[in-house]
Amino acid sequence: MCRNHVDRRSLLIGGGVAAASLTTGVAHARVRPQDMVPLVGPGFRPTDKDEQGLWQLMDRAEEEIAGSNLLIKDPALTGYLGDLIEKVGGPAAKDFRIYLAHIPDFNAMMFPSGFSVIYSGLLLRARNEAQLAGVIAHETAHFLRRHMIRSWRDQRRKTDIFAIGSMVAGVGGAAGGVNVGDFVQLAQLGTILSLFTYSRGMEAEADAMGAKLLAETGYPPIEMANVWEQLIGEEAASARYRRKRRRRGSLFDTHPSPDSRMADLRISAAEVTVPGRAYDNRRAQYLSTIAPIRQMLLDDQVKLNDPGASTYLINTLARDGWNGLMRFYEGEIWRLRNRPGDDVRSSQSYAAAVIYPDAPADAFRWHGISLLKAGRSGEARTAFARYLTMKPDAPDAAWVRQMMG
């Protein structure tokens, strides 16, 4: 079967855009967290034929996703995420599975049979465990409120075209394609997910219930609003930089009306916060868990050379304190942007980065290169020597040694 685009990201994005166009612009009343009760209990299995068919399809999809080599499979990280979804999973806590896809965007999704996929870009953006848990709680809420099956039935009643059979054919078609990897299955599923088209009402429910789950678990529920605010800020910064409207294909397309939603999240957070109770955002635990991949996450983002978004992101993360890693990637943003004066900016950032004890080896290399270009070859040699000491098997060691003379 021939597909015009095998780029999974565009398919996922395409699904999102379709979903947005199907939602209505009708304003909604705020959903109160206290009204949100789970509609499924532990060990939920579908009993009617429709939903059983859907679950069978999702089982196949999950098998494909679980085998994808685009997943990050580090057991420490996946175990951590598994524990998180169990914490905020309410009555279905033990029934969830969660997968971490190596994709630099901010995104997370829940599939109807109770497995979830989150993108690595989310781990970069979360400033603490509470923020990540907030996004996961939102996704589990979709499951607990049975949004997918409700939405799917609603769509089918309206249009009568979204039969299980046609969805199976869709997935089967992707599987039969030439040069189509497993991840296209996920992309295809992204498109399928868009058929479930959460309404604004459902998003509001998931937010309200997410806030409730978060607070019950002992995380500060306001972090859900904070992570949303950060995402709005990043999108705006990226668009502003390029002097255009915000880019398409983000969460906003499936989650409309960002400002009113943020206001609702803040009110809900206040409602579920119990005075006198201690809430912990578990920042230290979060940072130590993602530490082994944090440089990779920053690399994934910064090397996409979207200076507006990346600068916003680094500054947001640095609100909790600058360090060598952040200063280094600040320099990387300028270096890749490469406008007049950016070489000076980047060299200043590298120079600042190497003062911190946690500066990565790469900071010394780029510091050395900027010194070299400034004609300070003696200092450059020192920086290069430090780089080679920190990274004896550096892939560019031969070039660096030549530069050292």
Added chain:
Amino acid sequence: MKNFAKIGLLAAAAFALPACSSLGAGESGFSSFAAVQVKRVSVGDGSLSVVAPRPWNRTRPLGYVDIRVVEDWTLNGPYLDGISFVSGLKNDRYLVYQRRTTSQQVPKFRSNMTPPEIAAMIESLFRVRGGAIEYRTLGIAPRPFLGTNGFQYDYEHLDTDELWRKGRAVGAVIDGRLYLILLDAARSHYYPATLPDFEAIVASAQLRRG
């Protein structure tokens, strides 16, 4: 991903192109292939010439998104292998056509770039345009090219189609312009199968001065 990708752009854009097109056409235009014979041929804007050890196929882009100093060849189709030639990219120019409003930009070339900076520019090209999600630099080392001090850059990347690809670029900055020949191919089989061709082509490369 509404970018106006240069057709066959350093093979990177190919990963986001239609899987089953027999023409390898990009999102924004059409292209066709023409055989490259085993004799000295000019590539790019004509300032560089090479000899291939066996016939390859030149991707002939049509339309206004072409970068004149970049030319792409393939042996088995852009999904599997490709050699790209950059014949004297000027200061402050880009390897690909891109709109200023595109959020994610392939960095521009600067005449004073060192090999690690050129390598980083190529890395961003593959991340931004090729959808590479894992990218590893395997080596950056000095290497003579076109009779001057050039460099060799080896790398590999995992793309969204779940295929690992591997590449080697040999280049030099001469009179402020970037000259580069780059092989990028599926890591299993196609890279080792086309590397000898690539090396022969690099060894045959000559600059046309004047």
